[in-house]
Amino acid sequence: MEGTKYKKKKDKKTRNSKTGSFMKELLSGSMVSEKIILKNLGYIAFITLLAAIYIANRFHAEKVTRETSKLQQEVKDLRSESLSTSANLMDVSRQSEVERMIRQKGLNLEVLKTPPYKLLVNK
DSSP: OHHHHHHHHHHHHHHHHHHHHHHHHHHHSHIIIIIIIHHTHHHHHHHHHHHHHHHHHHHHHHHHHHHHHHHHHHHHHHHHHHHHHHHHHHHHTSHHHHHHHHHHHTOOOOOOSSOOOOOOOOO
């Protein structure tokens, strides 16, 4: 019976010494530098690469968003300019406006009193 009590005490001592050495290694930094980082160096490099790609993707997305916004504004401006030009052209191309412009420029043109007719030539 005494042998089992002795084993339990010994097991507790070895556990405490393992826990103590773990804490000692953790606080000294040797565990972090030697065991964890060196063991997982590839994984850490992979995570770093993914983080860099994520950041670059975000910057690219913001650039595309700004460019899209700029192009939408340009399309809006061009559409309004197109409507304005179309309205001006419609106004200038009315018959009364054409007659007025001809009179202003002093051209000797008159409005036809008879409708035009088609000439047919037989071969």
